[in-house]
Structures are given as structure tokens and as C-alpha cells.
Amino acid sequence: MTTIKVRAYSGTPTITLDAGQSKLFRDELKRVRKFYPASKGLPAAKIGPDCVITIRTGRGTSEYQLFSRAVLVETRTKKKWQFYFGLLLMEWLYP
């Protein structure tokens, strides 16, 4: 069972993705991680994170931060990818 929570960086609002949304997100994350090279480090400009995405599976928890709706950073490793799926995540978070 996988649970994906998206919360604004400040803490509210927070949403839990439903099964369909979770599948879309995980598929896109898998595709990006597989086909796109990651760079490292947080954005250099004064860009704050839009939201925090927490993925809980039976094997543990991973966390990502979304910047500018389009750049995904893995919190632990600071690896980052272009991630335009973030536009949709923000639409879900702020409908």
C-alpha cells in the first residue's frame, strides 16, 4: 500500500492523492528518474519550495520538494529533475 501526501511548504493545505492520482504521479516519477539525468543541489536563486511530497510504502518513506512547480528535489539526496507534472500537483493542492 502506497500513500502519497502533498502539503504546502507551510503545512497547509495538505492533500492525500487518491489511487488514480497516485498512479499518475508514480508513473511520471519513475519515467523521469529512469530517462532523465539528475543534477544536484537546491536551486541557487531565492526560490522557496512550493510543496513537500511524502511517499510512504511498505519499504519506507521518501520525500521530495517541488520548486517553481516544475523542479523536483529529493530531500535526502538533493538530486533534482525537471518535473512538469508538478503543475498538476499544484492544481490539485490549490483547486
Added chain:
Amino acid sequence: MANCSEQIKIIAMEKRMPDWDRVLTTARGRGYFAFEFDGDIIDLITKIRALLDSPTKCLRILEIDGHGTPLSCNGLDLSTVPIWGQQLMTLAPLGCARGWCEPECSIYLSGCNTGLSHIPMDPNTSVAQQLAEAMRFNPATFNHHITVYGSKGYLSGTNMNGDEVTEREYSEGIWPFSTDHPAKKGASDATGSKCWLPYRNW
């Protein structure tokens, strides 16, 4: 009008900012008080009150320097805007001109895109605009003219140093390792005072 001979300028900065050391070094020469700010508005108000310790002192400029989005700037976000507005208005019983300088004072939200809307179809949803709304001028209860400035793009520099630059879009790295931060609606490439969108509370 009150005798506001000492107009206080403050820059409150997130400690991990890349230009933290430079801002601290230049603040005094530019007549600013600089201190670390971790987003706790109560802590900020306590520090401001400590500076407004004489009846001739008032707050002229407050610059909040930190990471920003259209929704947030260093602890200020759409959910905490009412608290920030309320707390900042409590400066009023203190110091000269009840805390805020006359005829006008400024708050700069020195993070990226803080003056731009987070909802492309609605131009009135930036965190800067929301803060100005939360401190609305009222002759009876809050008789102060305050302009909240938000940036109109990906910002570097500070208003204090006058070296601010906004970029419409922001890219990092070299392809295929690059990441692009797309432009928000209304963003522009600018320098100096043109980097800011003013939101007035009156």
C-alpha cells in the same frame, strides 16, 4: 505630526541565504539593522519593538529576505498572512507615530516571485498583495500608509543594497543536466526599483 527623527530600517534575513555574510557586512553602512530571521513573526515583532525604544523612533522600511514563491516568503505564506498582518499592526501602540513612520512605510518581500499571482487567472493572489490587504488602512484603527513590495521574477540581491535583479525565467546547469524554472504570469527581467510590484494598503 509627531517628531519622528529616527527612522528605523530593518532587514530580517534567512540565515542560509547565499549572500548572508555580505548583507550583514553592508547593513550598518546603509543605515539598516540586520538580523537573522527564521520565519517566526512573534520573534520578529519582539526584535522590532526592542529597536523602537524611544518616542522619536519609527519603522520606515522592513525587508524580509528569504526564499520565496508567489505563495510565501520566509515564514510568511497565505495561511499565516492574517497573523503577520495582525502582529505587524501591533507595532502601532509603540514609539513615534505609533510605530510606523509617516507619511508612508515600506515592506519588501525579498524572495522570488513574491509579487506575482499563484493563480494565473487571478492577478490578486500574491503573498505581497495579501499582506497589504491584511494591514488595511483604517483612519480609526490603523492610520498608517504601508506599501508592500513583491518581486516580479526570480530575484537576486536586496533592496537594501540596491543590487536587486529579477529574471523572468531561471535556468540552472547545462543540458541535459539543466533544470528550468518557468516564468510566472506577469514576470519580467528587471533591475533596481523595477523589480518590485507595489501593493498599497489604502
